[in-house]
Amino acid sequence: MRLLLIEDTARLRELLIESVHSAGWRIDAFGTCAEAEEAVASTAYDLLLFDLGLPDGDGIDLIRALRRQGHHTPILILTARAAIDERIAGLDAGADDYLVKPFNHGEFLARCRALLRRSPETAPPVLVAGRLVFDPATGVMTCEGQDLALTPRERAIAEILMREADKAVPKRKLEHALSEFDSDVSTNAVELAVSRLRKKLGAVEAQVALETIRGLGYLLREVEG
Missing domain, CATH: 3.40.50.2300 (Response regulator)
Structure with a gap:
């Protein structure tokens, strides 16, 4: 949004x-x-x-x-x-x-x-990956109906990865997203946010894998529980 x-x-x-x-x-x-x-x-x-x-x-x-x-x-x-x-x-x-x-x-x-x-014309579609559901209009991400406590940075990264599920997302695209929340983004900001997001998704058994694509970026894909 x-x-x-x-x-x-x-x-x-x-x-x-x-x-x-x-x-x-x-x-x-x-x-x-x-x-x-x-x-x-x-x-x-x-x-x-x-x-x-x-x-x-x-x-x-x-x-x-x-x-x-x-x-x-x-x-x-x-x-x-x-x-x-x-x-x-x-x-x-x-x-x-x-x-x-x-x-x-x-x-x-x-x-x-x-x-x-x-407005139906402007309302963004709800995103679904594995057990994750993200509503861009409210900024709320849930897993099996339970809200996930994500930071703004984690939520921004999750939204981008869900929009491009099963595709490799360049790290620079995620860096750009984080820069909109903080103009002073450190070099490891993306890695840190992704690491924390990965742990939170694993803790709720979201049935997704957040993979690192060496030399490029990250990929979110569904996995069987």
Whole structure:
């Protein structure tokens, strides 16, 4: 899952990025309408998170423009504008939901999950490998119905490997995924995350094997119990 955040307050932007990463999703974050338009034009997003009072324009006008251009990606407004008429204006402009600052970050993630589930066109398919089931919309991975306690890094790696099950995934692709959670990724970060993930999958008898392909990367395949 990839989200776009447009928020001009640096500290709030950092906190929201942390929340999104905790859910196992990727996020691009900027602070202006111009950057938002450029990002949407060049990248496919699953959810847009927009502040309204931006340095170079009003988020309402940005939302109207995107809807006129035919963009159907769900939009969640994050704003301090709490008046009823302002909420109505935001929803009428084309937003799908409206959250007033300050807000609880648990509720923020719940609203994101709801929007990601709402549209059949944007809802990502559930991934299955062995006894593992991963729902990209919620960021939850289960084995035989039981949630697995994975870190954001482990969850990101597991999702990529499940999407490309039975295929060798280059290590550099996993390194890129981890860099979105932490720009300072050490050389052994992937090996450490994979090692921990392998132990957790083995502990629940997930009926998958996470193999190291020397000189290339990693491969996830189903095995019989």
